[in-house]
Every structure is written in C-alpha cells, then in structure tokens.
Amino acid sequence: MTSLSDLPLRANLVGKQPYGAPQDAVPVSLNVNENTHPLPDEVVADIAASLAAAVRGVNRYPDREFGELRAALAGYLGHGLQPEQLWAANGSNEVLQQILQAFGGPGRSLLSFTPSYSMYPLLASGTDTAWIDVPRPADYALTPELVTAALAEHRPDVVILCGPNNPTGTPLDREVILAAYDAFDGILIVDEAYQEFDAERESAVTLLPGRHRLLVSRTMSKAFAFAGVRLGYLAADPAIVDALRLVRLPYHLSALTQAAATAALRHSGAMLRAVADIRDQRDRLAAVLTGLGYTVHESGANFILVGGFSDPGATFEALRARGILIRNLSIPGHLRITAGTAAETDAVIAAITELGPGGATA
Structure with a gap:
C-alpha cells in the first residue's frame, strides 16, 4: 500500500502526525x-424544531454571511459588540486556520507559549507559517515581562495567548494581554475556548475597543456542550472579519449548523x-x-x-x-x-x- 512517504508532500509537512486524541x-x-x-430537554426540542425548518430549505445554499447567527453571537457576548465584529466557522480550529491563511503564510511566523494547545503548530504547518514555541515557566503562568521579552526577541507576525491555557488550565491575566499587544505590531489572538469556566476574569472582548489587531477566539464546544456541532467564533474589528472573508470557503457554514447554533444561543442561560x-x-x-x-x-x-x-x-x-x-x-x-x-x-x-x-x- 502507498504510505505518506511515497507522496510528494510539502517539505514542511514531512514527518508530521495528524491531531488525534484517543477515542x-x-x-x-x-x-x-x-x-x-x-443538553436540557427544552433546548433539544428548540434545536430539533429549528433543524426541521432549516432542512426544508437545504436545496438552496445557506446564508453566506450568516447574519442571524452573528447577531445572536454579538448579543451573547454583549459589551456593545455589533454583528459585523463577529465571525464563525466549523469549530475554533477553522477560525484559527482562517486567521493564519489571512495573516500568516510563507515568510511569516506564529508564536505561542508551550505547553499549549497542540493544534497551534499543526495549523502553522498547514498554512506554511513558521512555528515559534517559547517555554512557559515552571508554574506555567505568563507574565508581562516574559511575554514582552519573547516578542522582542522573536518578532513574530502572529501570537496566540491561550487563556485559560490548554493543557495546563492556567488563567490569563489582562495585564499580560495588554503587554503583548503593545510589544509588537502583529496580530494578537486570545484563545478563550474555556473562558466561561473562569469565574474570576473578564473576557478579553472588553479590550477590543481601540485595538484593531486584537482577536478573541471562542467556541461553543465546551461550555455550551456543543462539541458535535462544530461552531467556533471570533470577536474582532470589522476589518479583521473582512480579511477572513477573503480566505473562507464559499458557504462554509451549513444551514443546519447555523440553525442549531442560533437556537442554542436563544437558551444561553439554560445551556x-x-x-x-x-x-x-x-x-x-x-x-x-x-x-x-x-x-x-x-x-x-x-x-x-x-x-x-x-x-x-x-x-x-x-x-x-x-x-x-x-x-x-x-x-x-x-x-x-x-x-x-x-x-x-x-x-x-x-x-x-x-x-x-x-x-x-x-
């Protein structure tokens, strides 16, 4: 049988292994x-009804700009966010991939602090973006001084701060985010996949005004118990959203995904x-x-x-x-x-x- 070694892979993919947690x-x-x-029974019932209605129209392409869903996401996050500041894709992994397609690529680099989410280097490889990993200290907690020094040394184009950090759980303080944003002129992503579980710290979406290079990535997989639906989203400056629209595939969010996520957001309290x-x-x-x-x-x-x-x-x-x-x-x-x-x-x-x-x- 043919193996990967028999194929003309891009050089930066040779020897890589796909993401794979045991199932x-x-x-x-x-x-x-x-x-x-x-999921609560009343939420399941509303989602099922919404899917049934959406199925009747699947002979047509879905709303390419998913306006209703973006409005629902903006309403959920609050803090004065407008629908044009929201973006969504099939899981936050796809959101991050689109960011690297728009702002990474050949000749550009992505930096994060490890150990952190194992998909970051894989997304970098997939977009031909150079990967820079900076070790975290023994307690895994980032400080403004550590982050500022790393960005000054490596001068990356894109930085991801994961907070709370996966796999360590370490919270991310807003002073670290602010220090990182001011330390370089590239794209700063705050990955908040687990933010709802941090009862002590406000979301980084509160820092968005006046910071057009700050992007806050979120997901419905964790707190919303929606892992099987695959809905990740992003809050950022509208210009960032426009940049992602340049690289997304046409109609990338199905009508069924949009319907299920919009219905779930109607029940955010119960979810x-x-x-x-x-x-x-x-x-x-x-x-x-x-x-x-x-x-x-x-x-x-x-x-x-x-x-x-x-x-x-x-x-x-x-x-x-x-x-x-x-x-x-x-x-x-x-x-x-x-x-x-x-x-x-x-x-x-x-x-x-x-x-x-x-x-x-x-």
Whole structure:
C-alpha cells in the first residue's frame, strides 16, 4: 500500500502526525475536555424544531454571511459588540486556520507559549507559517515581562495567548494581554475556548475597543456542550472579519449548523447552567487529588493538569482498563483530567485512590 512517504508532500509537512486524541467507547470519557452534561430537554426540542425548518430549505445554499447567527453571537457576548465584529466557522480550529491563511503564510511566523494547545503548530504547518514555541515557566503562568521579552526577541507576525491555557488550565491575566499587544505590531489572538469556566476574569472582548489587531477566539464546544456541532467564533474589528472573508470557503457554514447554533444561543442561560457544577467538580477533584499527594496546577478551565504520577503512561492504561479515559500529553509526571459529572468524578477518585500513591507503574 502507498504510505505518506511515497507522496510528494510539502517539505514542511514531512514527518508530521495528524491531531488525534484517543477515542474509545468507555463509560467515563474525560480526555478531550468535552462538557459531559447533557443538553436540557427544552433546548433539544428548540434545536430539533429549528433543524426541521432549516432542512426544508437545504436545496438552496445557506446564508453566506450568516447574519442571524452573528447577531445572536454579538448579543451573547454583549459589551456593545455589533454583528459585523463577529465571525464563525466549523469549530475554533477553522477560525484559527482562517486567521493564519489571512495573516500568516510563507515568510511569516506564529508564536505561542508551550505547553499549549497542540493544534497551534499543526495549523502553522498547514498554512506554511513558521512555528515559534517559547517555554512557559515552571508554574506555567505568563507574565508581562516574559511575554514582552519573547516578542522582542522573536518578532513574530502572529501570537496566540491561550487563556485559560490548554493543557495546563492556567488563567490569563489582562495585564499580560495588554503587554503583548503593545510589544509588537502583529496580530494578537486570545484563545478563550474555556473562558466561561473562569469565574474570576473578564473576557478579553472588553479590550477590543481601540485595538484593531486584537482577536478573541471562542467556541461553543465546551461550555455550551456543543462539541458535535462544530461552531467556533471570533470577536474582532470589522476589518479583521473582512480579511477572513477573503480566505473562507464559499458557504462554509451549513444551514443546519447555523440553525442549531442560533437556537442554542436563544437558551444561553439554560445551556450554561452546568458550568457552575463543572467548576464544583473540578475543584472537588483537585482537592481530593491534592490530599492524595498529587500536584494539581491552578485551573480556570473545565479540566485539571495533575502532576506526581510515577509512570503517567501506566496510570493512563490502568484507568483505561477500568473504563476511564483521561489524557496523557507526554508532560513528564503529568496527566490531564476533564471535570465531568458528580458520578464521573466519583469514578475517577475511586480509581486513582485504588491505584495508590503515584498511580500505576509499568
């Protein structure tokens, strides 16, 4: 059979591996930071009715500019945002890809602070944008001084600050965002995929006025429990949105996606009702694991990064054998665990307690 090595790939794609978190039909799946709480019945009913209505018109192309959805997103974010400041695509990954298609590319660079979201370098490779990773400090927290020094040294064209950061959960302070924006003249993206889970910090959308190079990326996958729908979005200056319209594929958001997302936004209060419970489960899990002797890093997200495993790979497999799927990200001594329902938290606590200090060993 033909393999990748037999194909005339672009040079910067040779040797790369596609993104791929394990998928397994286990009873407790806590490895990709999904919202494991089910959608409320009234929301399901409205979405189903909206989809039924949309299906009647799918012989025609969808609204290319998805005006109703953009208005709904602007209303959800608030802070005086207008529909022309909103953009959406099939997940925030596609939003980020479109940004790099417009502002990255050959001869340009993307910088972020690692460990962070593993798709960033893959998106850079896919758009032929040079990738620059700057290591985070031991506590993973960024400071204005660290960020300013890195941007002065590397002079990137695009920067992504992930806050709360995936996979560490580390919150992102607005002083860091402001320092980064003032430190260079390129595009600054704040990736807020998990922002709804941070009860202490305001969204970076409050910083948009007067900052035309600041872009705030969001998603409905996490807090809205909409991972299967694939709806990511962006708030930025209208000129940025116009730039993304240059590179998007025609009719990139289906009529069904638009209908489902618009219906969900009508019920934002109900959709977000589970967020407080997820925070409680996150904090409960963190407290118990800390009591068991593990190191739990501060998290403003719906997951925790846990250190102190003597053999993370062996613990990952031992938990998987017990029907629990978490994430091994090859960070020495660490595993990442999504905060789920109370029953899922019970299962994780019981399994890790059973494995004993340091977790399983090979």
